[in-house]
Amino acid sequence: MFSSSAPKTAKSERTSARIRDTALRSFRERGYDATTVRAIAAEAGVSVGVLNYHFPSKNHLVQELYVQVQEAHRQAAAPALAASDDLIDRLRAVFATGLDGLSPYHAHAPEFLAAAVSPRSPVNPFAEDSAPALAIVESLFREAVDGADTTLPDELTAALPRALVVGHLLLALFWVYDRSPQQRKTRLLLDHGLRLLRTALPLARIPLLRRPLQDLLALIADARG
Amino acid sequence: MFSSSAPKTAKSERTSARIRDTALRSFRERGYDATTVRAIAAEAGVSVGVLNYHFPSKNHLVQELYVQVQEAHRQAAAPALAASDDLIDRLRAVFATGLDGLSPYHAHAPEFLAAAVSPRSPVNPFAEDSAPALAIVESLFREAVDGADTTLPDELTAALPRALVVGHLLLALFWVYDRSPQQRKTRLLLDHGLRLLRTALPLARIPLLRRPLQDLLALIADARG
């Protein structure tokens, strides 16, 4: 998982970094479609050819953005997790910091989504290349679950993080098309989902319900390939 | 919801139809990316300009495909629904005929997905233009629920179809990236989901569980805007 095709020399890395920084700033300010590779190259002071030498396609620059967002999520979630021992509050912290990190990109989110799901894209959420990024999110959820004071059945504790990642992806999908101010509807959906979890998780201790709930989690986890 | 921008004269409609048929055949055989508007125009015997006169963008031609798939789903589901009075079997019929109708396009499904989620697209599943298409699917699910011999709490009967549409969209999303032969994993996921429903729906009669299940359905239905 190198960010460029030629990270051998210091000069090359400086060039790569300059292109990447220019591109990411343009993505934030102008979105994906309005950011042309010609403009990135010009602003970074390089030719189009050299840009494509460092990044084989425009989509590869989006992957850089993706990586940066994941890293920021990890750093934002750590202090938020320290604030509480309550399971649901900890899950809320992971979900909320994830949404916070996305918000600068909301105005152009559908463009980025289209770029991400494209078969040409290395950032397609079901592609192998994005597995490490999803692993970061899963580890955040696992940390949230493991560090909580709640005691759940072991098999539930084990299966929950994987299912929560799916929930996170679906929440992000909803967020992309959320036109309410400040994407308030997405936050509301999150609140409702967490409230439901607070009600439903203790039910896992009832023998009659243990199996169906376990099946539901397995089903959701299955949906990741 | 007219299929073209200028359906005034018979000649224009014939031209539109010729372009549409050519495009849809090419989409099936070559996929979205490999189908160029230049090639469609040439095969249909018109210029590129006249193609763009009848269909403002390539994405508008994908919407024609979308509409055709929905109509085919409606026609395929009707006889399948006549086969059983069991609720789960009827739901299976709607889901399965939907997947059947998609299968010719699986090889190029990510391309079509990328085109569909694009902000430039009229087929974006959350856009207003696609609401009628989703209404077709919802009516199929409502027919499946209403015609079943199962008796469920009224508010569940009312809320279920809307939630099932979301399930249908998510199943289709999984299908897009399902690389197993004949997309068998998608069928398996459907089987597991239906089995879970068979277990879970009767639980709605238990007073303690009625609220959480209702909340879950409301949450899923909320996710449609």
Add this chain to the structure above:
DNA sequence: GTCTATAGTGGGATAGAC
């Protein structure tokens, strides 16, 4: 061998003549 500049290809969409 590592890197860069330029010219070129084919794509979707558009303007304006007819």
Add this chain to the structure above:
DNA sequence: GTCTATCCCACTATAGAC
């Protein structure tokens, strides 16, 4: 309503500079 000519885009090929 239709066509021709053109625009700008992402991406590629390749020759040559360091």
